[in-house]
Amino acid sequence: MTEVTGLLLGGLVVVLAAVAWTLLATRRELSELRARAAAPETAAALLQHQIESVRVEAQRGQDGLRQELASVGGHVKDELSALQRGVTMELKAVTQEVTRQLQDGMQLIQSAQSTMSERLDRAATVVGEVQGSLGSLREATQRVLDVGRDIQGLEQVLKSPKVRGGLGETLLERLLDEMLPREHWVAQHGFRSGEKVDAAIRIGDRIVPVDAKFPLENFRRMLNESDDAQRRQHRRAFARDVKLRVDEIAKKYILPDEGTYDFALMYVPAENVYYEIAIRPEDADDDPIAGYALSRRVVPVSPNSIFAYLQVVVLGLRGLRIEANARQIEEDLARLGGDLGKLRAPLATLGRHLGNAQKQFDDAQRELDRFETKLDEIGRKRVGGELGPGDEAPRLPGLDA
Numbered sequence: 001m002t003e004v005t006g007l008l009l010g011g012l013v014v015v016l017a018a019v020a021w022t023l024l025a026t027r028r029e030l031s032e033l034r035a036r037a038a039a040p041e042t043a044a045a046l047l048q049h050q051i052e053s054v055r056v057e058a059q060r061g062q063d064g065l066r067q068e069l070a071s072v073g074g075h076v077k078d079e080l081s082a083l084q085r086g087v088t089m090e091l092k093a094v095t096q097e098v099t100r101q102l103q104d105g106m107q108l109i110q111s112a113q114s115t116m117s118e119r120l121d122r123a124a125t126v127v128g129e130v131q132g133s134l135g136s137l138r139e140a141t142q143r144v145l146d147v148g149r150d151i152q153g154l155e156q157v158l159k160s161p162k163v164r165g166g167l168g169e170t171l172l173e174r175l176l177d178e179m180l181p182r183e184h185w186v187a188q189h190g191f192r193s194g195e196k197v198d199a200a201i202r203i204g205d206r207i208v209p210v211d212a213k214f215p216l217e218n219f220r221r222m223l224n225e226s227d228d229a230q231r232r233q234h235r236r237a238f239a240r241d242v243k244l245r246v247d248e249i250a251k252k253y254i255l256p257d258e259g260t261y262d263f264a265l266m267y268v269p270a271e272n273v274y275y276e277i278a279i280r281p282e283d284a285d286d287d288p289i290a291g292y293a294l295s296r297r298v299v300p301v302s303p304n305s306i307f308a309y310l311q312v313v314v315l316g317l318r319g320l321r322i323e324a325n326a327r328q329i330e331e332d333l334a335r336l337g338g339d340l341g342k343l344r345a346p347l348a349t350l351g352r353h354l355g356n357a358q359k360q361f362d363d364a365q366r367e368l369d370r371f372e373t374k375l376d377e378i379g380r381k382r383v384g385g386e387l388g389p390g391d392e393a394p395r396l397p398g399l400d401a
Contacts, residue, residue: 019061026054168212168269169198179310195252209253209264215241239289250296263297274302
């Protein structure tokens, strides 16, 4: 469409150029005629003729120009109409695409709004839950503070060695009651000397003494001391207290002649105290506390480690029970062996009787066979003696042979 328009415009330019050239030629001839105004009449007639010719040519040029302009206008109008239709269709397609894009955008916006609303709702819910959790946390914090105050009060109470020993005994009894059957341990077991151990675990026909008392004063001073030198002094004092307690346990409670094993357990109900006794490395110039306790056959245990020792005790009790059951099974098997020996003689006698009966039965069978054979021979001999050669056997009257 653009190329046709270009061609039409080019033709219009050519026609306009031809008309301009004609007008210029006419103007030049008119100028020459004016110059010859003084010529004779013949020149005037010739000039009039030329003027008429120029007018005719100009009229023809104008008519041709009008026709060309009309044709060009028609083509331009057609091209403009086609261009308008094309532009209209393109605009319609663009409008539809824009409308579709707008609809998609609106849908996306609506989806985003709904998603945002859901997220805001969830955020509001989470905020509400967090506020509730913060309230619960405040309550829990208050309870922790209350427990801290109670612990401080309990610490003041536990400063008394007697109260501290009673607490250790109570905790020990609860552990033993949870881990062992009641018939396998006893509290406050007494010895002939009048001493009583806090607990005694029965393993077989012997017991394992368990003491629940522990020194704490120098340990508390060691924790509260900031100076390293003073702390080492308090630690040495604490080690001396523990070793004195170990000697006391070994002397009072490890009594094999009264049915105890050759070792005892020293129950330390505080894990940090047990760490200082059994786990923490000693100073180079001090004797190890745990090594000294083991040399005296006293084993330090804590609330966590005593479970392992009690598990060993439980396994030992199961082994003893299995051993007792095995012994009972051996005794039952021995009794069954005796009963089997007693049953063997009657069975042998019965076997001999059955063998004799079988033998007698076989002899009787053979005699019966011989007796039947003899009967058959006697029957054949009797029939042969009564009937001679060619004789017929007698027949009963009225019966066919």
